[in-house]
Amino acid sequence: MKNIKIASLAACMTWMLSLIFFSACSNDDTASASGSSAPSIEYVAPSGYNIDGSLKPLTPTRVGDPKNYYVIHGKGLLTTTKVYFNDFDTYFRPTFVTDTDIIILLDENTPYANVSSKLKVVTQKGTVVYDFVVAPPVPSFSQFYPINATAGQEVTITGKYFLNPVVTLAKTKTLPEVPVTVVSSTLEKIVIKLPENADLRYLSIANISGATTSTYAVGTAIFDDVSYYGLDFPAWNNFKYLTDGKAEQGTTYIEKEMDAWGNLQGNWSWFDKLTPYSGIRVAIKAKAEGKVRLVFNGDWGTGSPTLSVTTEWKTFYLPWSMFSSSDRVQNITFQNQTATAKGDGLPNTFYIDNIGFMLKAE
Missing domain, CATH: 2.60.120.260 (Galactose-binding domain-like)
Incomplete structure (x- = not known):
């Protein structure tokens, strides 16, 4: 397993360097002219490999997941000095920058709540700002109480990453999911009003990144x-x-x-x-x-x-x-x-x- 991980990392780095080399060579004749132009961003796309080992396609996205690599594609990027996601100063390797591409790791500490939802690239020739959302991690579910709540009663849920949460009675093999009214929420606490027929149903919380379900059911x-x-x-x-x-x-x-x-x-x-x-x-x-x-x-x-x-x-x-x-x-x-x-x-x-x-x- 360790050898597979090393091989995968090596393959990923080779792919990145190949992209940079190809981009650098294709722009060799115009590097001087492009490098002097104001920066622009055409798209941002995931970079690297999927879990199954397949190469991620350069599919443009406006949403990024922390701890993953992305390609910022545009023009006039060669003299980049700073990159910010949601105003968070994000490290990048100068060797992973060409006039048309920046390959960058989206830092896991990038803020995602009450933020600008902007990607900003600063170069020696100017600054470009691009709409880009940094997704929070999938919600984590710590507990809810009271467990034996009845219809109409308020229930408190605690955990993490409750950004714009959607709460439901989780879907079962025989029952569809049921929307649950959110009374109030913060990033670590949600207050809901329990709907009818919630007994012996699990609670599910979703944000933009995914969903998680309680480990025990209402009324147990x-x-x-x-x-x-x-x-x-x-x-x-x-x-x-x-x-x-x-x-x-x-x-x-x-x-x-x-x-x-x-x-x-x-x-x-x-x-x-x-x-x-x-x-x-x-x-x-x-x-x-x-x-x-x-x-x-x-x-x-x-x-x-x-x-x-x-x-x-x-x-x-x-x-x-x-x-x-x-x-x-x-x-x-x-x-x-x-x-x-x-x-x-x-x-x-x-x-x-x-x-x-x-x-x-x-």
């Missing part, structure tokens, strides 16, 4: 700031609800200090409408690296998985096959299994969030 929470279905934890557990901005999901998460082999014992309830679901999810971290056992429906035997946790949030996806009983969710208990190499139990503090159901794959 067991604990998301509050507990649902009566599957909560009694006060005598001496646990805490924290709202310090460090929740893995939403605004609130659980902290429980556990002695060696201690536990956070769930309330006894009963929920058996499990047809849409394939298992459960839960996010856990700890004060120190350790292990925690998830005791499901009171089974303290072999049907209770032990999870390795660290000091960072990790979401565990646990299919029903990991448990001895999967016809209901009656109780969820967490037991400290942190121990020394000799097997002696150690106290630990666990943080728990985003307990919910996993939808079956379509």
